[in-house]
Structures are given as structure tokens and as C-alpha cells.
Amino acid sequence: MKKSKSLIILFIGVVSHFLFHSPLEAQTYGKNGMVVSDNVLASEVGIDILKKGGNAIDASIATAFALAVTHPEAGNIGGGGFIVLMKSDGKVTTFDFREKAPLGATPDLFQDVYGNLIVGSNHETIKAVGVPGTVAGLYLAHQEYGSLPWAELVQPAVALAENGFPMTWGLYQVALRMSELDDSFEFMKNYFQNGEGAVVQPGEIWKQPALGKTLSLIRDKGQDGFYKGEVAEEIEAYMKANGGIITKEDLEKYTAIEREPLKSRYKNFDIYTMPPPSSGGVALIEMMNLMELADLKKIEFNSTAYVHLVAEAMRRAFADRAEHLGDPDFNPDIPVDKLISKEFAKMRFDNIDLSKASLSDSSLYGQLYDGSSTTHFSVVDKDGNAVSMTYTLEHSYGVKMGSSKLGFIFNNEMGDFNPVAGLTNREGLIGSNPNLIAPEKRMLSSMTPTIVAKDDKPYLIIGSPGGRTIINTVFQTVLNVLEFDMRIDKAIEAMKIHHQWLPDEIRYERHLLSPDTREALEKMGHQLRAVNNLGVLMGITYDPRLKVYVGAADSASNDGAAVGY
Structure with missing residues (x-):
């Protein structure tokens, strides 16, 4: 009888799996909720919280902490990010937990005695670490919603760290690279080892006891478990011992902020996204406004004319990003309303030449630094509460430093500030005032967590990692769904391009842009550069006919998964 009961349970599980996740499709279906993240274990943690009666914020908090264990490249408690929350009543809010510059930071922090940038200093040294915001942001979101x-939300991450989980092939490949680093990255060289000096092999259990202890303190003491007490003391001690400038005072003074979202309308859809210090929301809306002015019925998707138009929209949005955007608490006069207005888009659209490329002039504006070690996840619950969350360490595995007593990796977000005032060049430096270094200032970000609503209900929940490319991969995916009615997996996997004003070039995904199109674009004056991939998108849409949520994880993610129920 016991064997028969087990077979029945197994059968029910198999039927459920195939009901909600067909092996012939790259999409997952869920009537009661969905979590799409960069790691299947983290997605399952989020779903378990939803099944226990938690809401989308609860599931997001649990997923975020789980990713800090299972996706250390970008999942973190040592970095920061943003949340966009749409409640079931249609109200939308955001949480800003971007890292801050320490109190001891100065505008010339990364310059030599002659005022020149010390190459690499703003990304590869301990002074590149910003005051982390993730724990404070998640705690504030929990307190409010x-x-x-x-x-109960932090405990699953504690269990994953203490009990371990099977090493994946994706993590193993990284572990091999990290074990070959020079001795200045001792923390990362030992990070994936089993305690006996050997890298944990695929399928073997990888445990992180130090991280488990840190997470236990956060579980028991809330944000004070990170920003005060023994964790804060060890962070300060580590900084002092290694030449860093973050202190216990920096940690104790850190606060996350709830901000009003940016809102715009594209045809019959409402777009809600992140305001500054994210630059993503402003640029996304500006580009969507530009595309709304184009007659896309006459411009075939991914044709030469289409790629040219998209690139020109990107060029203009990134030029405006470089000139105007920064931390709004230090720049109260940022012209956000103007930049996202339909009138401004009309002016910008009118100077697009549909037959040739514009020129990006470095004597006027430039592009900003931004890293690529970011992760995004999307969540929706049975009541229609939706969360789009993106958080980051900046570069892959941040600054590759951390205390072995704490078990987490520090960010290198200070590299997102403009390092030399007044210096803007075609290679990518920018010196405009809004994003210069100042104590307690938040550095500008490209993260673009976004929720699109239809009839005041979540229709699309989307976001991506990718540094500066985040803005453009999210933009193109939103456009694919809203304008071309693509299903979410197709919208995510469709060919993407990236133009960031400077350097003046179109990056395109290798093998996905035809040779004929490339040749035609070059004749129009565009410079092209192939890259392997753009973005790692995690998205959810709502199918009103089936009355079901549909989720998809980008195939570029080694361990990503959409999990629904």
C-alpha cells in the first residue's frame, strides 16, 4: 500500500509538471503565482513562500536571499538594487537600495596627484566598494508590504548555505577560473573549495558555513544583523586591514528609500519603472516614446530600417542619460519630466535621419561606467501583486574580495561614478557633474526593473542584468511584447542590439544579425561589433484568454528557471 501511495504521488507530480511546463515549450505556466530567476533553487524557494500564503514581496525577499547563496556572481547581500512593486489594487511603488559612497569618499578618490584616473582603481581595489544596500532594501520592503x-523568509537561504546544494556545471566553470586567480584575490580563490583545498566538483554538495552564520544574524536581527553588531564590526575591520574606507558609521547610517515610480503610456499599456538614481527607467520611457512615433507597420521587424531606427533611439536616450542623470537627492533639478515627455520625444524623433547614422559627439556628452554582474527576477502572486527586482555587485563577483568570516562578496559599485570631473571622451569616460563622487551619494545605475500594466493589472514583469546593456535589452523585450505581440519566451530570445551613444557603435549578438543587414547598416554609417550575448532576461506575462501567468528564463542563464503553480 505504501508503494502504491508513493506511485500516486509521483504520478500527480509528473502530471503537474507537464501541465504547467511543457517539455516542448520554453515557457512555464502558473495559475496561482510565478517566480522567474537566475537559479532554479531560488525560484523554488520563492514559490514555496507563495504556497505558504506569502505575497509577492515575501517571495521576492526569500528569492533574493536564496540567490545570495546559489547565484553569487550577482545575487548578494554585499551589493544593492531596486524593486518595482505593483499591488493588486493597481497602486505602484518602488524601493531604492542602491549602494552609497562612504563618508570618507572624495571626488578625486581614484585620481593620481596630477588629477588623472588611476586605471582600474575604481573597479579593482577595495576603495571601489560602495556601502551595501540589499539587506536594508529587502527589510524596508518587508516592513511596508x-x-x-x-x-521565515530568510531561513531558506540559511538552510541552503549551511546544508549546501549540489554544485552545478555553470558554477563549476566559474570555480575553476577563480581558483586560478592571483594571490591578491585569495578570498575568491578559496570561495568554491570544500575545506580541504579542492574545488567542489559538479554534483558534490557545496556548503557555505560563514555565509550561513551571517544570514542567521540577518534572520534573527533584521537589518541590524548586517548594519550593526558583529557583521558591521568585521566589515570595518576588513576595510581597515585592506585599505578600504567603509566604517561602522557608514553602515549604521545607510537607509533604503521608497520612491514614486516613473509612469508612461505606450498605446493601451501603462509602463511603470524605476526613477533615478536608476537611469534605466528614464531611458526606457524615452525610447518607447520615440518608437511610438514611428510607423512600425511599414518597418519590418529586424530589417535594416528597423535596426537603424532602434539604434538611433538608443543613441539619443544614452546621450541624455549621460548629460542629466544622477542621484536625485544630490541633483534636485534633474529634468525627468521633460526627458520622459511625449513632447521631448517628438523633438528627438524629428532629428532622426532614417537613411543614415547620426554622429555621437564626445565633446558634448558621454557614456557612463556600469558593470555586468547583475541579476533580475520577476514574481507574481495569486492576488495579482507583482514584483520586478534587479540587484547587483557591479562586475562579475564584484571586487572579488570579502571576509572569510562573513562569507559574502563585496561590490565594486564606486566604479559607476564619474571618476574625473570634466573629462569626457570617446573611449567611455564621462565627467558631467550629476554623477561625480560625494559622501553618501548613490551612484547612477542602468538597472531597469519594469512592470507593464493593462487595465490596472500586471501584464508584463521584466528585467535583466548586463550593465549598460540592461536598458536596451529590457527596452527591446518590452517592445517585442507590446508592439509585436510576441509571447514572452520569443520576446526574450529575439535578436537584440545595443548602442550607448559612446563608443559610437552597434553591438549585435553574433550569428543573429544577417550579413546583408550588417553590410547595409555599415553603408548607412554605423560601426558594428559582434558580442556573444546581450542580457539575461527573466520575464512573466499574463494570458487573459487562459487566465494564467506565463514565465520564461533566458536561455543565456546556466541555472535560471521559471517556476509556477
């Missing part, structure tokens, strides 16, 4: 106890 969570429903389950905080400890």
Missing part, C-alpha cells in the same frame, strides 16, 4: 514573518 510583507505578510509572513521576516525570519
Whole structure:
């Protein structure tokens, strides 16, 4: 009888799997909720919280902490990010937990005695670490909108760290690279080892006891478990011992902020996205406004004319990004309303030449630094509460430093500030005032967590990692869904391009842009450069006919998964 009961349970599980995730499709279906993240274990943690009666914020908190264990490249408690929340009543808010410059930071922090940038200093040294914001941001979101106890949301991550999980092939490949680093990255050289000096092999259990202890303190003491007490003391001690400038005072003074979202309308859809210090929301809306002015019925998707138009929209949005955007608490006069207005888009659209490329002039504006070690996840619950969350360490595995007593990796977000005032060049430096270094200032970001609503209900929840490319991969995916009615997996996998004003070039995904199109674009004056991939998107859409949520994880993610129920 026991064997028969087990077979029945197994059968029910198999039927459920195939009901919600067909092996012939890259999409997952869920009537009661969905979590799409960069790691299947983290997605399952989020779904378990939803099944226990938690809401989308609860599931997001649990997923985020789980990713700090299972996706250390970007999942973090040592970095920062943004949340866009749409509640079931249609109200939308955002949380800004971007890292801050330490109190000891100065505008010339990364310059030599002659005022020149010390190459690499703003990304590869301990002074590149910004004051982390993730724990404070998740805690604030929970205090405002969570429903389950905080400890219940953090505990799954504690268990994953203490009990371990099977090493994946994706993590193993990284572990091999990290084990070959020079001795200045001792923390990362030992990070994936089993305690006996050997890298954990695929399928073997990888445990992180130090991280588990840190997470236990956060579980038991809330944000004070990170920003005060023994964790804060060890962060300060590590900084002092290695030449860093973050202190216990920096940690204790850090605050996350709830901000009003940016809102725009594209045809019959409402777009909600992140305001500054994210640059992503402003640029996304500006580009969507530009595309709304084009007659896309006459411009075939991915044709030469289409790629040219998209690139020119990107060029203009990134030029405006470089000139105007920064931390709004230090720049109260940022012209956000103007930049996202339909009138401004009309002026910008009118100077697009549909027959040739524009010229990006470095004597006027430039592009900003931004890293690529970011991760995004999307969540929706049975009541229609939706969360789009993107958080980051900046570069892959941040600054590759951390205390072995704490078990997490520090960010290198200070590299997102403009390092030399007044210096803008075609190679990518920018010196405009809004994003210069100042104590307690938040550095500008490209993260673009976004929720699109239809009839005041979540229709598309989307975001991506990718540094500066985030803005453009999210933009093109939103356009694919809203304008071309693509299903979410197709919209995510469709060919993407990237233009960031400077360097003046179109990056395109290798093998996905035809030779004829490339040749035609070059004749129009565009410079082209092939890259392997753009973005790692995690998205959810709502199918009103089936009345079901549909999720998809980008195939570029080694361990990503959409999990629904």
C-alpha cells in the first residue's frame, strides 16, 4: 500500500509538471503565482513562500536571499538594487537600495596627484566598494508590504548555505577560473573549495558555513544583523586591514528609500519603472516614446530600417542619460519630466535621419561606467501583486574580495561614478557633474526593473542584468511584447542590439544579425561589433484568454528557471 501511495504521488507530480511546463515549450505556466530567476533553487524557494500564503514581496525577499547563496556572481547581500512593486489594487511603488559612497569618499578618490584616473582603481581595489544596500532594501520592503514573518523568509537561504546544494556545471566553470586567480584575490580563490583545498566538483554538495552564520544574524536581527553588531564590526575591520574606507558609521547610517515610480503610456499599456538614481527607467520611457512615433507597420521587424531606427533611439536616450542623470537627492533639478515627455520625444524623433547614422559627439556628452554582474527576477502572486527586482555587485563577483568570516562578496559599485570631473571622451569616460563622487551619494545605475500594466493589472514583469546593456535589452523585450505581440519566451530570445551613444557603435549578438543587414547598416554609417550575448532576461506575462501567468528564463542563464503553480 505504501508503494502504491508513493506511485500516486509521483504520478500527480509528473502530471503537474507537464501541465504547467511543457517539455516542448520554453515557457512555464502558473495559475496561482510565478517566480522567474537566475537559479532554479531560488525560484523554488520563492514559490514555496507563495504556497505558504506569502505575497509577492515575501517571495521576492526569500528569492533574493536564496540567490545570495546559489547565484553569487550577482545575487548578494554585499551589493544593492531596486524593486518595482505593483499591488493588486493597481497602486505602484518602488524601493531604492542602491549602494552609497562612504563618508570618507572624495571626488578625486581614484585620481593620481596630477588629477588623472588611476586605471582600474575604481573597479579593482577595495576603495571601489560602495556601502551595501540589499539587506536594508529587502527589510524596508518587508516592513511596508510583507505578510509572513521576516525570519521565515530568510531561513531558506540559511538552510541552503549551511546544508549546501549540489554544485552545478555553470558554477563549476566559474570555480575553476577563480581558483586560478592571483594571490591578491585569495578570498575568491578559496570561495568554491570544500575545506580541504579542492574545488567542489559538479554534483558534490557545496556548503557555505560563514555565509550561513551571517544570514542567521540577518534572520534573527533584521537589518541590524548586517548594519550593526558583529557583521558591521568585521566589515570595518576588513576595510581597515585592506585599505578600504567603509566604517561602522557608514553602515549604521545607510537607509533604503521608497520612491514614486516613473509612469508612461505606450498605446493601451501603462509602463511603470524605476526613477533615478536608476537611469534605466528614464531611458526606457524615452525610447518607447520615440518608437511610438514611428510607423512600425511599414518597418519590418529586424530589417535594416528597423535596426537603424532602434539604434538611433538608443543613441539619443544614452546621450541624455549621460548629460542629466544622477542621484536625485544630490541633483534636485534633474529634468525627468521633460526627458520622459511625449513632447521631448517628438523633438528627438524629428532629428532622426532614417537613411543614415547620426554622429555621437564626445565633446558634448558621454557614456557612463556600469558593470555586468547583475541579476533580475520577476514574481507574481495569486492576488495579482507583482514584483520586478534587479540587484547587483557591479562586475562579475564584484571586487572579488570579502571576509572569510562573513562569507559574502563585496561590490565594486564606486566604479559607476564619474571618476574625473570634466573629462569626457570617446573611449567611455564621462565627467558631467550629476554623477561625480560625494559622501553618501548613490551612484547612477542602468538597472531597469519594469512592470507593464493593462487595465490596472500586471501584464508584463521584466528585467535583466548586463550593465549598460540592461536598458536596451529590457527596452527591446518590452517592445517585442507590446508592439509585436510576441509571447514572452520569443520576446526574450529575439535578436537584440545595443548602442550607448559612446563608443559610437552597434553591438549585435553574433550569428543573429544577417550579413546583408550588417553590410547595409555599415553603408548607412554605423560601426558594428559582434558580442556573444546581450542580457539575461527573466520575464512573466499574463494570458487573459487562459487566465494564467506565463514565465520564461533566458536561455543565456546556466541555472535560471521559471517556476509556477
